[in-house]
Amino acid sequence: MSLSVAVTADTQRAVERFYAYEARLLDERQYQQWLALLSESISYIVPARVNAAVDNRQRGNESMLAVANELERADGEGCPLREESYIHLMLRVERAYKPNSWSENPPARTRRLVANIEVMEATEDSFTIWSHFHLHYARPGSRSCLYSGQRKDVIVIAADTDAGFKLAGREVILDYADIELPTVGLLF
Amino acid sequence: MKSTQALVSDDASWVSRKCWSDPAVYQREKAAIFGRNWLFLGHESQISAPGDFVQAYMGETPIILARDEAGDITACVNSCSHRGLPVCRADHGNARRFVCPYHNWSYTVGGDLVTIPQEKALAQQPDKSLLGLKRVPRVESWQGMIFGCFDPDIMPLDAYLGDMRFYLDAFFDRFPGGVEFLGAPHRWLIDANWKLPVENQLGDVNHGPFLHSAIIPREAQDAIEALGYSVVTEPGHGATLRLMPEDAAFEEVAWGMEGMGGILGGEEVQRYLKEVQDEAAARIGPLRARMKGLTYGIYPNLSFLWSNTAFKVSHPRGPNRVEYWSWAVVPAGAPESVKRTLRTNYSSFFGPGGLLEQEDSEAWSQQYRGCAIDYADDRPLYYGLGLGEGGPHPDLPGTVSVTANEHYARGFFSRWRDDMARQEVGV
Ligand code: FES
Ligand SMILES: [Fe+2]
Numbered sequence: 019m020s021l022s023v024a025v026t027a028d029t030q031r032a033v034e035r036f037y038a039y040e041a042r043l044l045d046e047r048q049y050q051q052w053l054a055l056l057s058e059s060i061s062y063i064v065p066a067r068v069n070a071a072v073d074n075r076q077r078g079n080e081s082m083l084a085v086a087n088e089l090e091r092a093d094g095e096g097c098p099l100r101e102e103s104y105i106h107l108m109l110r111v112e113r114a115y116k117p118n119s120w121s122e123n124p125p126a127r128t129r130r131l132v133a134n135i136e137v138m139e140a141t142e143d144s145f146t147i148w149s150h151f152h153l154h155y156a157r158p159g160s161r162s163c164l165y166s167g168q169r170k171d172v173i174v175i176a177a178d179t180d181a182g183f184k185l186a187g188r189e190v191i192l193d194y195a196d197i198e199l200p201t202v203g204l205l206f
Numbered sequence: 207m208k209s210t211q212a213l214v215s216d217d218a219s220w221v222s223r224k225c226w227s228d229p230a231v232y233q234r235e236k237a238a239i240f241g242r243n244w245l246f247l248g249h250e251s252q253i254s255a256p257g258d259f260v261q262a263y264m265g266e267t268p269i270i271l272a273r274d275e276a277g278d279i280t281a282c283v284n285s286c287s288h289r290g291l292p293v294c295r296a297d298h299g300n301a302r303r304f305v306c307p308y309h310n311w312s313y314t315v316g317g318d319l320v321t322i323p324q325e326k327a328l329a330q331q332p333d334k335s336l337l338g339l340k341r342v343p344r345v346e347s348w349q350g351m352i353f354g355c356f357d358p359d360i361m362p363l364d365a366y367l368g369d370m371r372f373y374l375d376a377f378f379d380r381f382p383g384g385v386e387f388l389g390a391p392h393r394w395l396i397d398a399n400w401k402l403p404v405e406n407q408l409g410d411v412n413h414g415p416f417l418h419s420a421i422i423p424r425e426a427q428d429a430i431e432a433l434g435y436s437v438v439t440e441p442g443h444g445a446t447l448r449l450m451p452e453d454a455a456f457e458e459v460a461w462g463m464e465g466m467g468g469i470l471g472g473e474e475v476q477r478y479l480k481e482v483q484d485e486a487a488a489r490i491g492p493l494r495a496r497m498k499g500l501t502y503g504i505y506p507n508l509s510f511l512w513s514n515t516a517f518k519v520s521h522p523r524g525p526n527r528v529e530y531w532s533w534a535v536v537p538a539g540a541p542e543s544v545k546r547t548l549r550t551n552y553s554s555f556f557g558p559g560g561l562l563e564q565e566d567s568e569a570w571s572q573q574y575r576g577c578a579i580d581y582a583d584d585r586p587l588y589y590g591l592g593l594g595e596g597g598p599h600p601d602l603p604g605t606v607s608v609t610a611n612e613h614y615a616r617g618f619f620s621r622w623r624d625d626m627a628r629q630e631v632g633v
Pocket of ligand 2: 413414417418562563566
């Protein structure tokens with residue numbers, strides 16, 4: 019696995035500013051403003067994760083424990099937990115502001131920390147960014163729980179917007195095989 | 207615990223809250239329900255080659271479902287004969303042997319004990335043929351669906367499924383090559399009783415426009431009510447479906463067209479769905495070619511959500527906890543790219559990230575809370591909607607009624623009561 023690419027301090031700061039803004043919008047339930055950060059061609063994937071069989075031929079090698087062995091991704095033959103486009107995310111945002119979306123009425127309280135923000139690839143107009151998150155979730159009438167995971171994003175430069183970037187792709191790798199969470203339908 | 211007879215009224219129009227919340231009721235269910243009925247284990251497409259295995263559950267009992275070296279399907283309890291550890295630690299895979307971590311006894315995927323490393327140093331060798339993994343005594347398949355039963359005297363699977371086969375075939379035989387289960391199931395722990403997801407998928411299309419009104423428009427539900435039927439083939443099994451008019455346009459009749467995959471899938475997917483529909487009448491007859499299923503249930507805990515093409519199993523984990531498994535299913539003969547698109551018919555709306563099921567799982571957990579209120583024990587739940595209504599239909603086997611009739615739920619609870627009573631008197 020390679021080190022992140024060397025970018026200028028300004029670029030790193032711009033990217034981190036974007037992620038802090040995004041996290042704040044989501045925790046303050048300003049999903050319509052969040053939607054405006056998305057590219058309309060966004061692909062939003064949450065792979066499923068399994069307890070994989072160890073391949074004996076890989077013993078002694080890091081590949082034996084590769085996280086990728088455990089994932090059912092968009093290009094695989096299993097079934098990811100979510101494979102969404104802009105329309106799906108728009109539906110989720112619309113649903114959030116309907117009083118009869120019962121699982122969010124009253125709404126859950128969320129607080130997320132996004133950290134370890136690494137620029138893994140840079141082109142003229144886009145960046146591949148990996149980050150980690152912890153999200154605390156408290157739903158009325160339910161257990162509180164912690165969502166833990168990694169995000170692999172593609173963001174494109176959008177100089178004409180305040181945020182400076184648009185989110186064009188996101189893969190959310192959750193740290194669970196058995197899902198002991200009320201839903202993984204959140205906006206991560 | 208009260209006698210289980212008292213938990214469900216004679217006509218099953220009243221169901222005690224204790225059925226949903228009493229730990230003693232749950233303890234009895236383990237033997238009375240999960241010990242004596244056919245339970246779904248998996249689909250043959252998941253274990254197609256010798257050595258393939260998947261983990262499954264029968265109630266709380268962990269099971270290894272495998273295809274052994276001879277190509278036969280086997281089901282064993284995942285617990286070593288030496289000190290009881292699980293010998294299989296992966297969700298699925300292909301193996302020659304399962305090696306128990308503790309002392310490395312090793313077993314074939316079919317559960318036969320092959321080696322005891324310690325025996326070389328000893329004068330007497332144990333009889334390994336007596337020390338294999340515990341076998342599930344009955345394992346049978348129908349249309350690729352594998353079931354197991356702990357009761358060696360259970361009726362054959364075919365007879366158990368009965369007229370549900372007519373409705374299941376309307377789906378399975380629609381596609382040349384049948385269907386395929388995609389990957390590992392999504393596994394989701396919900397703070398709810400196992401019977402509510404079952405009841406929901408057995409016939410409760412009535413909650414659609416209410417619980418799901420943020421997503422399902424009233425007009426969609428009106429169409430379901432106008433063309434819909436609720437069928438109980440026998441108590442505990444059931445199907446809800448639409449019979450589309452004979453002159454309905456192909457887009458309205460074809461399976462998959464109203465799912466996200468069909469809508470967003472583009473020309474390749476649309477063409478595939480049209481091909482399937484064009485041949486449907488030849489494969490399953492004209493009546494079933496215009497049948498569009500909604501929900502199906504096989505007693506006690508298997509569900510099929512036709513409208514979003516998923517099979518689901520509700521594994522009990524105590525009175526207040528369920529491990530809910532679901533698999534996306536797609537036509538086995540479809541091109542890979544089409545399969546990938548069609549699987550989103552399921553994942554967009556159902557499963558742990560589904561837009562609709564987030565409301566269902568919330569309702570299921572809140573129902574447990576309501577049923578655990580001791581003070582309300584004298585107020586059983588009302589199951590009487592449509593009592594006495596419904597009857598035979600010229601084309602559809604079973605007792606057929608409008609979708610608002612809760613006869614499917616009364617059927618489930620009358621069978622459940624009989625199973626529980628059988629255990630009570632020890633027959
Ligand atoms: S417990 Fe399995 S080998 Fe000892
Ligand atoms: Fe529902």
